Amino acid sequence: MFIVAALLLILVGRLFYLQRIKHAYYSVFAVENQLQRERIIAPRGLILDRDGVALVNNVPSFDVVLPWKYKKNLHAVVRGLNVYIPLDSAEIFARTETWEKKHGGAPFPIIPDANKIEISFVRENVDLFPQLRVKTRSNRKYRMGVFASHLLGYVAEADDEFLAENKQRGYLTGDMVGKTGVEGACEEYLKGEDGQGVVAVNASGTELGDLPHMSRSPVPGKTITLTIDAKAQAALENLIASRGSGAAVVMDVRDGSIVAAVSLPQFDSNSFARGIEKAEWDRLSTAAEKPMFNRFLAATYPPGSTLKVVSTYAILLNRVVNPAAALVFCNGSHRFGNRVFHCWKPEGHGSMDLYNGFVESCDSYFYEVGEILDVNDQAGASREFGLGSPTGVELANEARGLVPDRDYYNRKLGKKGWTQGLMLNNIIGQGEYLVTALQMCRVAAAVANGGYLVQPHVIKEIEGTPPAAHPKVKIEHMTPAIIEFLERAMRGVVQGPHGTGRGSRIPDLLAAGKTGTAQNPHGEDHAWFIGYAPADDPEISVAIVIENAGHGGAVAAPVCRDFYLEYFKKAPPESLVTQERVKAEEAIQTD
């Protein structure tokens, strides 16, 4: 009797504990059970070009989903649904295996990307399938398709590393996040704030109605306006694509805003937005032409003769030679010790001073100077022009390039490994120098704007954020005399009768530039051209590198000319739209 009473009293005590002391605690859960909370993912911010043209926006798609708390009914629901709508049950059940692990308690999409018939069936047969919902999902849409992929980037499901780093910011497994390009760089602005929908449900899970007072609307992501000119970008992409793979950057020389940034080949960012197929990903990531590799930002190339801009600055700054003296008679080669260095022009340039050596890109002249120019002086000049370090553009994974100095050679070749002979290659941009297209575009911009190193940037404005300052820095030791010489020399390259960049010349537009033909271990020479226009009142600078395409003057310079025609809307000269155009290009055998 006593034991009976004692044990029953324990039960009473337990009931008292649950129903009196913890009543409020459990009541919260009881209310919560009648509600269905749903995360409303904020629409991602738009990406516009400089003129407000939408490059990236969002389009809705519809999923037929089952809230995960009804997972026990999943098999019954799928079997029932299969009577009316043909479904691949095996595939659906296979997806449920990993769903909880990957997506937590998120509603399970029984029919992803449902079509109109499927959506209206589910909406009209609530009594048959009360637990099913139609969920709107917003898909990233890259409106121009295969366009500026490396610049815009793409979105894909967040990986574990990202989730671990951004725990506090409300990301869940399966969220789409910006991976590269602007999408990646501006993730925090583009994401927005997720909202929460609260719906009352009855016994079988049928929705009874929204509870707006408990819901929270999502805050859309911020609109990003780029400095990119979509038309210029498209034009330049087409021009480069017709010549093969490579990179090109067009920059406003006055403030460093990037007008176009091309990396080819590229990919369709849309294929990532809906979850890329494995085969497609494998193809993209293993293809020999490396379409996922950002060539204007992360690829480094030997600069070839375009480096002579920097070399000339080093020569003038350090007063190595008298620029006006006809120092060299180029006969096509140059002897240094017991080695022979060849000029690109086998028959020779004849008598050369610094101006002509630059305009005609005479290697013999620069070999001669290379014998006495100090390697560290050239390295210092290169660094002043921003080579050897990232430009600091907003995009991630920027390459720094390489500016070799005496320490570098001693490290690489052993103590006292440096010999002056290495300078002969360095000074014409064929040594160890490595640069990016973006860096070289800034070099051209620096000459164009009177000796200022600008801050390259692609973001013009982030909605609700004060515009970022992009200060330009005067190149430390630049003098008016040197800048005047460089400007004159670069004009001579394009406008002069013997200039190697004649191929970029068009009437009514004074342009300046420097060609380059970069020998490289991967095959044919890379064709380089850097330049700016109009030379009398510079607006834009251009850097173009076309991989394994041959001579810069013959291949890259005409690409620049065609771009100028598009960009400045100058009618192409009569002679160039005809057959002669091709012949003219072939005729220009230049460096």
Place this chain on the structure above:
Amino acid sequence: MKKKQDFDWLVLISSGILIIVGLALIFSVFHVAPNADAEKTQNPYFLRQLLWVAAGLGAMFVGFSVPFRYFESLAYAIYAICMGLLILVLFIGTGTGAQRWIALGPIRLQPSEFMKIGIVFVWARVLSGQRGGTDRVKKVAIALCFTLLPFLLVLKQPDLGTAIIMLLAILPVFYWRGVRAYRILFCISPVVATLLVAHGEKISKNPWPFGIYIVAIFVVAYLKRSDLRASLALIAANLGIGVFFPFAWQHLKGYQQERIISFLNPGSDRLDQGWQVFQSKIAIGSGGLTGKGFLLGSQKALEFLPAKHTDFIFSVMGEEQGFLGALFVLVLFGILIVRALFLANKAKGEFTSTVCIGIAAYFFFQALVNVAMTTGMAPVTGIPLPFLSYGGSSLVVSCFCVGLLLNCSVRWFEY
């Protein structure tokens, strides 16, 4: 000859109220909003349970009117029939997950429920009177053998809850028939100690239950210090299990450990059993003092309550009628059990008296384990709450038991 004035109205009234409460709860569980489709508003479970109540009243009448001496002489036959049904379940049993039922046309019988009464009759028959001889140890051994057979069959179904209830119910019966409580404690304490240590070490990671248990053992041993040898043995056995369990555990193979763990913690097998108990606690806890009102339980209505019409019906009571309603149900069970103990004391016949104790033990342990389960104090093992849970077999047997108690109340003087 019956004595009308001795009729135990309290037993009839308390069990009658429990049956009515059970009907109301089942009506509430399957009640749907009146604006739903017409075909859904019918409440087949309620109507079916109503029929079972009618059958239960019939069983109660049988239990009330047949003199105990007939039951005593038929005890083995009844036991044999129940065993036959239990064996039959092995072959033609139905049920999802466990084979517990025999389908007879539209009705389903659960032989393990009927076995409860069969086994009580056998216990009473074996342990009472002089017929089995005077050797008490032999009688206890025979009773245990009779228990072990249905225990194993029920365990095989598997229906751990009912099987354990059978073992628990025999203890008060032994005590009533003269086995000393100390001896019973001596027999079961090592088993309890093992379970507590294993559960505390491997599942709950909570050493307190075993600690409290050991202290209680020390207290008992001190009180019984006159029998010094037994006391020391009791302490040694229980402490020994606590100390040597980790060593013994290491000698078990991995799969053996897993089996023991899943036996002790059936919730670990099925992911959602912890969830079930949590939902049950939400239902009871959110009921508060006075409950949400008849038909108004939200947990129940939202199908968050598992097995809400059977094993978890007490949660519906707690949710809709609150602490007062749940207390009311416990008080009714308390009255029933206390009256059964009173009748056992009063009855002159040893068989009658023992049957009353068996019935009291069944009601008590089933109510105790069921309520402990729904309030999250015991593992989910699947035990119906007598009178309240939906299910014909349980109700008919419970009513039959009430009939027996009433029978005893008017024929207490018969041998």
